[in-house]
Amino acid sequence: MGEFADKLAAQNPAFQRAYLGSLAPSLVKSGNLEKYYKTLTDFDFITAKINYPEFGVQPLIDDYDLIDGEETLNYSEYNSEKVKSLKLVQGALRLSAHILVTDKQQLASQLHGRLLNQKMPEEIQALLVQIRQRTTTPWLCTLTPSLTPSGGRLLRTLNGHSSSVNAVAVTPNGQQVISASDDNTLKVWNLATGEEQFTLNGHSNSVNAVAVTPNGQQVISASDDNTLKVWNLATGEEQFTLNGHSNSVNAVAVTPNGQQVISASYDNTLKVWNLATGEEQFTLKGHSYSVNAVAVTPNGQQVISGSIDSLKVWNLATGEEQFTLKGHSNSVNAVAVTPNGQQVISASDDSTLKVWNLATGEELFTLKGHSYSVKAVAVTPNGQQVISASNDKTLKVWNLATGGEQFTLIGHNSYVNAVAIIPNVQQVISASNDKTLKVWNLATGEQQFTLTEHNSSVNAIAVTANGQRVISASDDKTLKIWHLATGLELFSLRGHRTSVRAVAVTPDGKQVISGSVDNTLKIWNRLTGQELATLTGHFASVNTVAVTPDGKQVISGSVDNTLKIWNRLTGQELATLTGHNFSVNAVAVTPNGQQVISASDDNTLKVWNLETGEALFTLNGHNFSVNAVAVTPNGQQVISASRDNTLKVWNLVTGEELFTLKGHRDSVNAVAVTPNGQQMISASSDNTLKVWNLATGEVIATFIGESSINCCAVTPDRMTIVAGEQSGRVHFLRLEGMREESKEK
Known part of the structure; x- marks a missing residue:
């Protein structure tokens, strides 16, 4: 341990509490900035403050703000370069805050992962060394930049909804955020801390839209339950319900004077309501399809609505x-x-935005750049920038005067449904199908960082037998070859017409076999990237592929419910194995090459004789789709991963279920076994990668990524784990903090 940790350990709890709480403020107040810098880049201090029951992540983040006081600028010890280092550490903690509040054990991997890709100042380099030296419990250390780095435009993630977040609004004072979700709730957040303050329950279906009154006292929500609700923002109490629409309410706006609410509905109408009484004043009819959007002009005289058929401008006073x-x-x-x-x-x-002259109705120009539907738009208070949110998972910032795209905000892992401006600061907040909200800085973070990633979801990972190369398969239609030691991308394999779902490597490491949604398998020369052959025969997407230990045969599994056995050298289809009732998601071959195990959406695994194609027996036990399967090196056990959030360990000889591993909170997508057969690694839609003790079923270490982790593999030397995310990121991780005797077993 370091000097700080030794001192703290020697004191009683009362001293520890007082010391941790007052240390940073007292150092700044006394002008001892050199010690302040050293303390806030001391991993023991960071760890102690986060773990102490009366503090946590936010009080620690607040300690870094103390350097911003005007009086500190006059201290002789003030060092702007060291301040930059502190801001990088603070930014990393803020980016990871939503993870650390639920799992403090993630501190080492999160902090290391977000600071690793900086052009590291001396203080950051020293902190990274401390993290690796002083973390005594097992943890997964990132070897290459693959987490969103500190210093970019993304500031914070708000996590708490259990389904898609459809809408977001910010209070006029910029202190609170209200989000609306498919989980039928709204949540109120403290924007400064990211803390969820309370949940608004009352709707019986998805909440599609939310607005805040100009005085910041009330929230109005719109829902698929055909109603709007008015809430007291201070208490979270539901005040009353607005009934009148005959179908889902898609959008809501409040007039600048706070007296009226305008709602837009799937019933093709807009309604104007008296907010004080809840009375419906009149209905705006004219659209022939669902009305999806509504806005009110700043003078409160006009309403603009958007529909499948057009935009319309209405006189709010007359309804005309x-x-x-x-x-x-x-x-x-x-x-x-x-x-x-x-x-x-x-x-x-x-996929476009259009800018219109409201006085004349003339289209001024079109903003083009998104690759899919544009779902939301907001304008900055100075009227100079437009921010758009799209199904292409990005937000774009545009210059409203010129129509030029200024930059793109990348970080969500699914459709971005909503965007709102935070008043008085150059920040925006977005809401997504990935169940999160994200806070972005428009003013800073211009520097670009290179992350290890695909352009879309990574679906499969394979490692060559010599442990020197990694191959990843992605929804971006490519496979990438990576240098394992450095994490550098060497080249890409392009040829599939659509998503690549599966990848395997021949035992000699010279060829790669891929399976795609285009129903084909392709065989590639790994060294040159040349496509050698295409295997056709499946009638639907190829989900999985494996190679026999002798390298002579390829086994594929498909959405067409079958497995096929191919001669790798000739490309000839040798046999089709039928027996599953639904899609075959995964396949593995025993080390002796005699049996094949398949996993299916029919909730079962099947064990096949590879020579005869006979189904030997079925493994029943999962109550949902089985996504992945692996065999232990001794060929005696099978491990399966399921959408029922569990893994199961089976005796391959008898077909008996030995035990179930529980710990993931969402679908388990992949599983791999270490070459010594002592540990296994699982990847899940709960964004986690877990390392398990296979003998005891205990979790050794967990790594939390930024989206669903879809696939994983272990290098032959057991030293490196490679995992692929839905976000497109590829993580290279090393298990550290294990006792030496455990490593030797």
């Missing part, structure tokens, strides 16, 4: 339709008005 804006080639999903009330920006399923 003034004119229609036509130009999009698909549904309009969102609409915003500039602060001066002169322009309207619309977002559409045609």
Whole structure:
């Protein structure tokens, strides 16, 4: 342990509490900035403050803000370069806060992973060394940059909803965020700390939209249960319900004077409500399809609505339709008005945004850049920038004067459904199908960092027998070859027409076999990247592929419910194995090459005689789809991973279920066994990778990524674990902190 840890350990709890709480403030107040810098880059201090019951992540993050006081600038010890180091550490903690509040054991892997890719200042380099030297419990250490780094535009993630987040609103004072979700709830968050303050329960179906009154006292929500609800923001109490729509309510807006609410519905209408009484004042009829979006002009005189058919501008006082804006080639999903009330920006399923002159209805220009539907739009308070959110998983920031794209915000792992501006600071908050909200900085973070990643979900991973190369398969239609020691991408294999779902390597490491949603398998020369052959015969997506130990045969599993056995040298289909009732998701071959084990959406595994193609027996026990399967090196046990959130260990000789491993909170997507057969690694949609003791069923270490972890593999020397994420990231990890005697077993 370090000097700080030794001193703290020698004191009683009362001293520890007082010391941890007052240390940073007292150092800044006294002007002892050199010791302040040293303390806030001391891993023992960071660990102690996070783990002490009366503190935690946010009080530690607050300690780093103390350096920003104007009086500190006059101290002779003030060092701007060291301040930058502190901000990097603070940023890493903020990015990981939503993880650390639930699992403090993730501190080492999160902090190391987010600081590893900096052009590291001296203090950061020293901290990374401390993390590896002073973490005594087993942990998974990132070897290459693969977590979102500190210093970029992403500031914080808010995690708590159990389903897609559809909408977000910020209070006028910029202190609270309200989110609306498919989990039928709204959540109120403290924006400064990321803490969930309370949940608004009352809707009986998905909540699609949310708005806050100008005085910040009330929240209005719109739902698929055909209602709107009005809530007291201070207490979380439901005040009343607005009934009147005959179908889902898709959008809601509040007039600038806070007296009226306008709702847009799937019933093709908009309704105007008196917010004080809850009375419906009148209905705006004119759209012939679902109304998806609504906005009110800053003067409160006009309403703009967006539908599948067009945009319409209405006189709010009379309910009269003034004119229609036509130009999009698909549904309009969102609409915003500039602060001066002169322009309207619309977002559409045609992947574009359009800017309109509100006085004349003229289309001024189109913003092109998104590759899929644009779901949300917001305008900065100064009217100079537009922020859009899209199904392409990104947000884009545009210059409203020129229509030029300024930059893209990348970090969500699924559709981005909503975006809101945080008043008085250059920040925005977004909401996504990935169940999270993210806070972004528009002003800083211009530096770009290179992460180890694909452009889309990584579905499969394989490692060559010599442990020198890793091959990954992705939804971006490519396979990538990586240098294991450095994590550098060597080259890509391109040839599949759509997502690549499976990959295997021949025992000699010279060829790669891939399986794709295009129903084919391809054989590649790993050394040159040349495509050698295409195997056709499956009638649906190829989900999995394996090679026999002698390298002569390839086994594939498909959505067509079958397995096929192929001659690798000739490409000839040798046999088709039928017996599963649904998609075959995974396949493994025993070390002696005599048996094949398959896993299926029919909730079972089957054991086959490879020579005869006969199904020997079925392993029943999972109550949901079986996603993955692995065989121990001695060929005696099979491990299966399922969508029922568990892994099961089976006796391969008898077919008996030996035990079940529980610990994941979502589907288990992949499993791998270490070459010595003592540990196994599982990857899950709960964003975690777990290392298990196979003999005891205990979890040795956990790593938390930034999206669903879909696949994993272990190098032959047991030293490195490679995992692929839905986000496109490829993680190279090393298990550290194990006792030496444990390593030798």
